[in-house]
Amino acid sequence: MTTSAAELAxxxxTARxxxxxxAPGLRVTLNFHPDRGLPDGRPILRALAEDGVYHSQFVTGTSNGGLTAHPGGDRWHWESRIFGGAYDAAAAEQRPVYGALNFRQRPDGAAPRFGSAHFRLTAGTLARTTFCYPDSFLEPADFGTATRMSLLELAEADEQDLLDDYVEAHVHGGVRLDHDVEALVLDPSFRGTAVEADAARLPCPVEWHPGHRLMVAELRRHPGYRGPEYVELGAVIAEDGWLDPRVLGVAVAGGEHDPQDLKRVWHYLARFGTAG
Known part of the structure; x- marks a missing residue:
């Protein structure tokens, strides 16, 4: 019988x-921005409802981190190193999905730097999930599984910024929304919007976390976090002196500002605007 790439990975x-x-009760979350579109023009939640599967960056061509998931790209090389070449010849659809272990039980997911929403995965997915600390782009040497996990001690002993304080997870063998997801958890700024309507079409429950909301006055108190130019950009796109994920998404869709600059504004909102 042929061994799959996921089994090899x-x-x-596990050997490392x-x-x-x-501990029982911990879950992996997949953070993402629920109001963004795919390269084929479909809104991401609508595409998820139609496909029924959460795809990796190698399939979608989108990411809230770096866009290096292609043959010869940084993500390809990181995966080759981490997984011992298991996926080197694999199709894009076979590659793992990235998330983080929510060991701090955050209501907005384990890694909000990658988006205001998250899928909370079932306990059953843990058996085919691997972990590393720190993030794979830093070429980590420490790895874990659900049955062999020493990474939490490393993370808890480390002094990281809130947005960097996560244990990266790799879910192998696919993520089906009707089988592998406990809930989609959204920011309340999307209530009554197309995001909520599209989320209702998914084959999983929809929940809401306390939300991200940031006053421009508070934003201006942190010019050194990502840079004063991103503070000013946040002030420009704010509505009535406030930022939230919906407001940021409107700016992204408008196309007037560099998406990478708006990503830095999101970092401000995720870091300093978390409610609850």
């Missing part, structure tokens, strides 16, 4: 992992 990481099992 899981074996490779140390420690005891995860």
């Amino acid at each position: 899981l074996r490779h990481i 992992a140390t420690g005891g099992p995860l």
Whole structure:
């Protein structure tokens, strides 16, 4: 019987992992921006409802991090190193989906730097999930699985900014929305919008977290976090002196500002505008 790329990757990481099992109740979350579109023009939630599967960056061509998921790109090389070459010849659809372990039980997901919404995965997906610390782009040497997890001690001992304080997760073997997802958790700024309507079409429950909301006056108190130019951009796109994920999404859709600059504004909102 042929061994799949996912099985090879899981074996490779299991051999390198140390420690005891995860505590019951912890979940992996997949953070993303729910109001963005795919290269084919479809809104992301509508595409998810039609496809029924959460795809990796290698399939979608989109990311809230770096766009390097292509043959020869940084993400390709990181995966080759981390998973012992298991996916080198694999189709894009076979590659793992990236998320983070919500060991701090944050209501807005384990890694809000990558988006205001998240899918909370079922406990059953943990058996085919691998982990690393720190993020894979930093070429980590420490790895874990649900049964061999020493990474939490490393993360808890580290002094990281809130947006960098996560244990990266790799879900192998696909993520089906009707089977592998406990809930989609949205920011309340999307109530009554097309995002909520599209979310209702998904084959999983929809929940709401307390929300991200940031006054421009508070934004201006942190010019050194990402840079004063992003503070000024945030002030320009704010509505009535406030930023939230819906407002930011309107600016992204408008196309008047560099998406990478708006990503830095999101970092401000995610870092300093978390409610609850």
